[in-house]
Amino acid sequence: MQPKKIIIDTDPGQDDAVAILLALASPAEIDLLGITCVAGNVPLDLTTRNARIVCELAGETDVKIYAGCDRPLGRDLVTAEHVHGKTGLDGPDLPEPTMSLQDGHAVDFIIEQLREYAPGTVTLCPLGPLTNIATAFEKAPDIVPRVAKIVLMGGGYFEGGNITPAAEFNIYVDPQAADIVFRSGAPIVVMPLDVTHKALVTKSRNDAFRDLGTPVGIAVAQMTDFFERFDKEKYGSEGAPLHDPCVTAYLINPDLFTGRHINVEIETQSELTMGMTVADWWRVSGREPNATFMGDIDADGFFDLLTERLVRL
């Protein structure tokens, strides 16, 4: 089978970094057309820096990396240094990047790629706020029916929110953009907190990364060492949830995940529940399904895949 052509849209972020590394380690399944950066966990100048650091860590300096939107569509930017540290990629001591960003805007790159390749062949993989994707859809509506699939990390339903009681960070930061994407008609697969909070980096799983003994394995272990302190304190869990790699793992082995094709709508009005993903899990609304909302993960299979792949870099 041909590898899937994908664009990773991201705000790295330690877990974004692991998602990117998993994609780079899997060329038989994934053809990474480029990485588009957005403001989210940290401001845009840092997410573009971090994306380049991650590619250089993997020795993949030919990856095309673009800067995108530096703020949400209609709100002030909310960032998450309290989780990811001042740089967004705190933990390992990695060199400043030397590879350059591509000229041009991330949004234009997304539009160009979707127009260049045959309809139904390019998958979008958003790992941060949906600002770049929504802006591309608004600017060039002709690309929407050309999207093969959008596989995104965002939202939560049974698990509630992580930035407010009702909302998950990526959707909360730009609910207007999320609303545009969820109403777009493009096929969507969602990795919500309901799934990612089951993908916990326990001590033995992190030791397995470290024991790879490679620069990538050691850096990944140091990244999760850093951001697990936050989730352990907050949830009393065994380790940090590895949210974003669920997206790239799904592209490699969708059977690791189970979910339901249901209607998902985004709250954009109420300050109390702003950014909530109202997921009709029990199919009580009568509204048309617009997304496959995942609910469960084979966590051991997921971590086996990660360690098996990361050692290749």
Ligand code: BDR
């Ligand atoms: C999401 O928010 C970010 O902090 C993570 O990188 C992930 O994409 C989890 O809510």
Ligand code: CA
């Ligand atoms: Ca992210």
